[in-house]
Amino acid sequence: MTQLDERDATDSTAEAISAASRGSAEYRADPYPVYACLRESAPVCHLSPPHGVDTYLITRYDDAKAALTDPRISKDMYAAMDAYHTIFGDSSVALDDNMLFSDPPKHTRLRRIVNSAFSPRRIESLRPRIQQITDELLGKCVTTEPVDLLASFAFPLPLIVICELVGVPENEREDVQKWCAVVARTGFSKADKDKLAVAEGALRDYFAELIARKRENASDDLLGALIRTQDEQGAMTDGELLSTLWVLLFAGHKTTAYLIGNAVFNLLTHRDQLEKVLADPDLLPNAIEEVIRFEGSVENATFRHALEDIPMRDTVIPKGCLVQVAVSSANRDPEKFESPDTFDVERKGLQSAHLGFGSGPHYCLGAPLARMEMRIALTTLFEKFPRVDLVAPAREAEWLKVPFPAFRGLERLPVALDPTQL
Numbered sequence: 001m002t003q004l005d006e007r008d009a010t011d012s013t014a015e016a017i018s019a020a021s022r023g024s025a026e027y028r029a030d031p032y033p034v035y036a037c038l039r040e041s042a043p044v045c046h047l048s049p050p051h052g053v054d055t056y057l058i059t060r061y062d063d064a065k066a067a068l069t070d071p072r073i074s075k076d077m078y079a080a081m082d083a084y085h086t087i088f089g090d091s092s093v094a095l096d097d098n099m100l101f102s103d104p105p106k107h108t109r110l111r112r113i114v115n116s117a118f119s120p121r122r123i124e125s126l127r128p129r130i131q132q133i134t135d136e137l138l139g140k141c142v143t144t145e146p147v148d149l150l151a152s153f154a155f156p157l158p159l160i161v162i163c164e165l166v167g168v169p170e171n172e173r174e175d176v177q178k179w180c181a182v183v184a185r186t187g188f189s190k191a192d193k194d195k196l197a198v199a200e201g202a203l204r205d206y207f208a209e210l211i212a213r214k215r216e217n218a219s220d221d222l223l224g225a226l227i228r229t230q231d232e233q234g235a236m237t238d239g240e241l242l243s244t245l246w247v248l249l250f251a252g253h254k255t256t257a258y259l260i261g262n263a264v265f266n267l268l269t270h271r272d273q274l275e276k277v278l279a280d281p282d283l284l285p286n287a288i289e290e291v292i293r294f295e296g297s298v299e300n301a302t303f304r305h306a307l308e309d310i311p312m313r314d315t316v317i318p319k320g321c322l323v324q325v326a327v328s329s330a331n332r333d334p335e336k337f338e339s340p341d342t343f344d345v346e347r348k349g350l351q352s353a354h355l356g357f358g359s360g361p362h363y364c365l366g367a368p369l370a371r372m373e374m375r376i377a378l379t380t381l382f383e384k385f386p387r388v389d390l391v392a393p394a395r396e397a398e399w400l401k402v403p404f405p406a407f408r409g410l411e412r413l414p415v416a417l418d419p420t421q422l
């Protein structure tokens with residue numbers, strides 16, 4: 001490298017770190033060039049995000065996988081309460097007393113209580129109902145004008161499924177979705193935090209009231225089963241029960257909804273790949289894994305923090321700092337995936353390799369459900385509307401702009417279900 005090349009490389013690394021720290025608009029619209037630069041020149045880098053808590057961002061596959069399973073990198077929010085408060089405030093603390101924000105043995109205890117409800121066998125039994133909901137939603141979509149597939153299909157499908165599974169009555173779901181949307185979109189400004197506190201307060205009050213109602217009148221849904229387990233075995237505190245309900249509802253619909261959108265968008269913008277799937281439907285499960293690798297809906301794993309100084313690459317993550325694992329960067333690491341920026345529905349060995357559902361103890365509990373919903377949604381959509389197409393050029397797609405990069409998804413997905421009818 002010449003001196004000039006070295007200076008350019010240093011400048012672009014500094015720009016990439018700054019973009020990731022600030023959550024710049026360009027980075028939110030297309031984070032992959034920033035991640036490529038960081039993987040190359042600053043794979044474990046210090047960020048100074050607007051929330052003010054020192055954060056280390058991990059972008060390479062091997063490091064990401066190791067970090068997700070490293071017991072020195074904790075998920076216990078009570079052990080990092082100051083940082084957690086600073087970033088999210090009281091209202092989040094009250095909702096997050098669940099498996100996702102705890103370490104073993106608490107994590108093991110809380111996960112075990114709901115594990116069997118998400119086993120592949122139990123999920124398989126939901127297939128007919130998921131198909132029925134899918135048929136109904138697509139049956140209601142108009143074909144004579146463009147529709148936003150996110151609002152009319154991708155969001156309602158997983159929301160109805162998880163609400164039915166857990167036991168949220170139909171006429172109460174709209175409020176839950178509205179409050180969840182506020183939580184998913186929160187930035188770090190004072191106004192954002194105030195809105196977050198109101199939405200989270202409403203969710204907490206609603207869940208407490210729903211639990212009380214179901215305790216009064218036993219139900220045979222998952223919440224009814226959790227209440228019985230709590231009453232009979234004392235397996236969870238009241239706060240843990242409420243927070244478990246929250247994590248299931250929130251994680252159980254946002255992620256899948258955005259992934260349905262990302263899948264449809266990428267298949268419609270890579271026509272050759274869509275043709276392959278339509279010609280050989282057995283390719284669909286692999287195509288879904290490739291969407292999760294190429295444009296998964298979870299961009300960064302949830303917050304972790306270092307319990308001690310942790311040497312990684314040529315840096316040390318200091319004790320107490322936050323650790324952010326960019327799974328969507330790891331999934332584009334050329335050291336792990338050949339031609340990682342190519343969307344290839346026939347790519348081999350994906351399911352056990354990509355980190356789109358996380359890795360280690362916090363590996364996604366709902367992965368079997370998400371996979372089934374994705375398969376039914378995509379199969380039915382392309383069978384019913386084989387000519388479906390985007391109504392605007394792909395470059396005009398609007399990606400979520402929230403500065404905190406938790407989700408990767410579209411704001412809306414306007415499509416013509418049958419362009420011949422427009």
Ligand code: HEM
Nearest residue numbers: 099100251252255256259301302357358362364365366370
């Ligand atoms: C395509 C859809 C989905 C994606 C991409 C996804 C992704 C993830 C990821 C990356 C994690 C690990 C987070 C971390 O380690 O910080 C996770 C955990 C989790 N997911 Fe999912 N998820 C999806 C669907 C679902 C569904 C449908 C449910 C249903 C309830 C669910 C429930 C959970 C729960 C409860 C955890 C926490 C597990 C634990 O802490 O042990 N997810 N998910």
